[in-house]
Amino acid sequence: MLIIHLLLASALAQEPGAPAEAQPPPVQVFPGALNPQLSFNGLFLAGAQWDDGALTTPHLGGEAGEAAFPGAGETFGTGLNVQEMELQLRAAVDPYFNANVVLAIPGTEGIEVEEGYVQLVSIPRTTITIGKIKEAFGRENLTHTHGLLTIDKSLVGQALLGGEGLNDVGVNAAFLLPTPWYSELLVSADRGSHEGLFNSGKPEGFGYLAHWKNLFEASYETSIELGLSGAAGLNDGDGLSKLGGVDVTVKSHGRGSRQFNRLIWQSEFMLLDREGADARTLGGVYSTVEYSLSSRVWLGGRYDYLGIAGTEADKAQAATAIFVFAPTEFSAFRIQAQRQWAPGGHTVDSVVGQLNFTIGAHPAHSY
């Protein structure tokens, strides 16, 4: 019946008097046209760090991401460093699947598969993603390092999800719900190999996650996004680890020539409840604000608080200010000044500059 219908539709379309169907563009042959889209991003750092007021020993090419004191956030030390280099390959596999592979080189040594997945895109209102995936827990966890406002991740994100974030091999299904506003429900299961969260080593030790994302438009220029996240899985202490999160993002931009004057406020709350051995409850929040003075210059800041429902030894705070100059979409300079108040009364001060560049295919902008 479908074939008959299609044939008839085709015949009707070719009736005398019907407008001619648009002709396809002339065939252009590009070398490598069927190759994946390639893009490469590099992040170089130069900075200075003072632990309790003393300048840390300069080092070249050292590992980034070590905490100055127990319970403090990861820092970059003093000297020059490579924060990360990232190679991304994207392509349609066939009419049914897209594929995306992100290979990351943290520092200057070793290659990690940061992401590598195929995504089924041929089902109405649904995508199914299989592979190694940055999991949809809040907003920061989904953001690649070069896409963050600040050079480092939030204290609560680092403390609860780890420096690499919640990122594991699994499968997820995301449904676009039939609501007048944007509402997406995502559910996923992963293999439960995340160190510190879901790493029981047991056959049944999967990690499970759900994320509900909603976006409401106050106007064309202003939107409010509200997300709820929950994850659970067996931990290495023979107990259950449960993670919850709420994220709120407000974005607004101007009209016409003020299009590039943007204000973005993003905040997240996360809470971990770990049962079994080393049971603990710990939560925290961060809040960022950024304002674009123009398409090239923006200012921002972040406040972190870690220690909600935790002990005195868990309590840490940070205040961060950042200035960004982006000559084009493909390069940016950032200067970040930060003070951390670490557990035990320690302070960590740092000033870090970052060069961020991208070559290759035009990056897709996430919202």
Next chain:
Amino acid sequence: MTFLLSIFLSANAALATVNVVTTTQDLAALANAVGGSAVTADYLARGDLDPHFIDAKPSFMVKLSKADLVLSVGMDLEVGWLPGLLTGARNPKITPGSAGNLDLSGCVTKIEVPTGMIDRSRGDLHPGGNPHYWLNPENGRKMARAIAGRLAAIDPGHAGEYTKNLATFEAQLTAKQAQWATKMAPLKGTNVVGYHSTFDYFCAVYGLNVIGFVEPKPGIPPTPAHTLRVGQAAKAARVRWIFVEPYKNPADARPLATLSGAPALLLPTSVGAEPEIKTYFDLFDAIVLKVAG
């Protein structure tokens, strides 16, 4: 069985209305002109905004999830935001290559297709050429024909209506083109400077000479050295205007205006750039009025 089959086919031959979603307001205006009451057309990028830099808002995915047909300018104009929206829409009807996805750059006459090595040292170059082709009214005719053709293919029940609407649009366009050409004729050979290459199609059609740009390279903000160079050239060439898009910062053109003695002229680039510009004809009426009076 035959009776049931005929009911099924007749019910499906004509869609109630075709839900068209376009990337720009210009394309929505053309879809409305050609589709008439048989379509509902909505857009993503409002006409006062730079179509290169539109936020990929998830709410756009909701619009696209319900679309029967998506129309795009193509030539990488929407490359930073449309691909992600199409994936996020989860609508197999509008995936690239399907009948519900029409990239209109395939049917128009293009200019400034770059030759030689293409990389970003030449700025934010579009490998397929200048993507602002809707500012040539003859391209508007080609776009309308392509839209009508695609609408008829996916909604054959309304093919006659699309044909009729297209004929009306083309007749109006022909008449308007004669008016615009008459008004613009005295300006043939006038030298102008553009901010970006947005008005190059318009200038080519009406014989205005674009002798330089505020931007040193496509998408690159002006530098003092470039401004000085173009300002001197513009003064020597007795440039009449500096054309500025509504989404550009007019202050960026002021140093050049001071150097060259030519005023900055804010021109709409798209339907919706100003509240009274509601149709494709309104857009050219507004541009011609500002330039030729």
